[in-house]
Amino acid sequence: EDQVTQSPEALRLQEGESSSLNCSYTVSGLRGLFWYRQDPGKGPEFLFTLYSAGEEKEKERLKATLTKKESFLHITAPKPEDSATYLCAVQADTNAGKSTFGDGTTLTVKP
Amino acid sequence: GAGVSQSPRYKVAKRGQDVALRCDPISGHVSLFWYQQALGQGPEFLTYFQNEAQLDKSGLPSDRFFAERPEGSVSTLKIQRTQQEDSAVYLCASSPGGASLGYTFGSGTRLTVV
Numbered sequence: 252e253d254q255v256t257q258s259p260e261a262l263r264l265q266e267g268e269s270s271s272l273n274c275s276y277t278v279s280g281l282r283g284l285f286w287y288r289q290d291p292g293k294g295p296e297f298l299f300t301l302y303s304a305g306e307e308k309e310k311e312r313l314k315a316t317l318t319k320k321e322s323f324l325h326i327t328a329p330k331p332e333d334s335a336t337y338l339c340a341v342q343a344d345t346n347a348g349k350s351t352f353g354d355g356t357t358l359t360v361k362p
Numbered sequence: 363g364a365g366v367s368q369s370p371r372y373k374v375a376k377r378g379q380d381v382a383l384r385c386d387p388i389s390g391h392v393s394l395f396w397y398q399q400a401l402g403q404g405p406e407f408l409t410y411f412q413n414e415a416q417l418d419k420s421g422l423p424s425d426r427f428f429a430e431r432p433e434g435s436v437s438t439l440k441i442q443r444t445q446q447e448d449s450a451v452y453l454c455a456s457s458p459g460g461a462s463l464g465y466t467f468g469s470g471t472r473l474t475v476v
Binding site for chain 2: 255285287292293294295296297298299300338340346348349350351352353354355
């Protein structure tokens, strides 16, 4: 069974204080790993897809990296508007229609 | 429209009542997904459509849950004889094709069963 574990559950940072969120996964053949951002009362918003170990993707202050067992979401010099819950999800190549999500990391950035 | 639209936004149902939740995906999106999200947890897969074909319904918790997408666009998730444990946010998502692309989610329907 595919599993995704995210850590920490919650992270509080000062504005400008860089850090990383972790996503550990087990999957029977990785089709893709996804990062989403979710604001309160909203649906998740797609950020990145990573397909193979060693791949990296960047968007503004966010950079996602992938190894064979985990992914990191690095946040450089965060701003208060980066405060949200960040969700990681995997798709197995044996079941293309289903994503398995972690429970997320709730990030709070204080000014 | 520009995004995935879900209605109603909020639904309060008495235990035992039937409910229907609607999803309007992005026009032209082939794939449509339903997820259930409990408070403080990540979304959990319910079911997946490609056009009008329901390709995977393995996540539906019981036979009280039923989803359809008869014309390959709008989808309805129906829950019969609601129970308190059905209280959650129900999220709909769509994608243009290949399931490995990221999804566009709607804002969800918050169902509360009292």
